[in-house]
Amino acid sequence: MNHCFVDRDALPLPTWLEAFPRARVMRREQLGLLPSGEPVVLWVRLRSGETLDSAMPPAALAAWQLLVLLADEPDDEVVADALGRGASGCCNTHAAPEVLQQVALVVGNGGLWVGQSLLRRLVGGTSRALAARSERPPRVDWSTVLSEREVQVARLVAGGASNREVADQLSITERTVKAHLSAIFEKLGLRDRLQLSLRINGVQV
The missing domain is CATH 1.10.10.10 (Winged helix-like DNA-binding domain superfamily/Winged helix DNA-binding domain)
Incomplete structure (x- = not known):
């Protein structure tokens, strides 16, 4: 599975490249340069103060099935909104390389990656x-x-x-x-x- 990190300024964090040394890094407006048929996990960074509309444009979701939101300030509402828009998961932008690799394994096998607190809310709401x-x-x-x-x-x-x-x-x-x-x-x-x-x-x- 290939990996591509998408950021406003295309500035990779060391943890990203440690997790996936061969990953691509690009700005959001460069998404159209990726071949649509290529199997890839798209890691999209949501910086502090940004909206999901700017970080997750509909065109990106239409082309890529495996999209993980990297949030500088993750919370349950942001995660739930991202999943509702079609993301396969959401985690902290500064997560350790081992966590990023685990996220990739889960979403690559068709699973969803969400925080424990949101997962408890979802399961509790479903049970009720x-x-x-x-x-x-x-x-x-x-x-x-x-x-x-x-x-x-x-x-x-x-x-x-x-x-x-x-x-x-x-x-x-x-x-x-x-x-x-x-x-x-x-x-x-x-x-x-x-x-x-x-x-x-x-x-x-």
């Missing part, structure tokens, strides 16, 4: 929503618009399986899993794996 609907039969209409294989992939992903784990269980390639996920998201009108989990567990999103 499910409990409030416990007396109703679960929604199953989502499965009627998917193929049998897409239903299998959707259930496994909603259960927390990574792309690699889904591929192993269904004896297909990770590329095929990604293709099924893209089709599932499009058919159900969803943005990411979290929304898919909520939908399959009966929470309308």
Whole structure:
């Protein structure tokens, strides 16, 4: 997997290059120079005082599936907003090289990287929503618009399986899993794996 760090001034931190010595570093306006078909993790820096609109332009999200926000001042609201816009994760700009490598491993396998406090809020909110609907039969209409294989992939992903784990269980390639996920998201009108989990567990999103 290739890595590209995007910053307002294209000034890499030593920790970035220690984590990924062969990574590219560029300014935001240079994003169009990257080949769209190249597998890459895009690390986008959000400097103090900047908005997500400036750091995460829609064009970048449309072209790159794996985008991690590097926030100088990360908080739950920033992380939640970034994930809602399609980011695969968010961490501190000054995270240690080992942390950056772990983030890359998680998102590269189809997972989401979020802080512990936000994760607890998301899980707690989901649990409360499910409990409030416990007396109703679960929604199953989502499965009627998917193929049998897409239903299998959707259930496994909603259960927390990574792309690699889904591929192993269904004896297909990770590329095929990604293709099924893209089709599932499009058919159900969803943005990411979290929304898919909520939908399959009966929470309308």
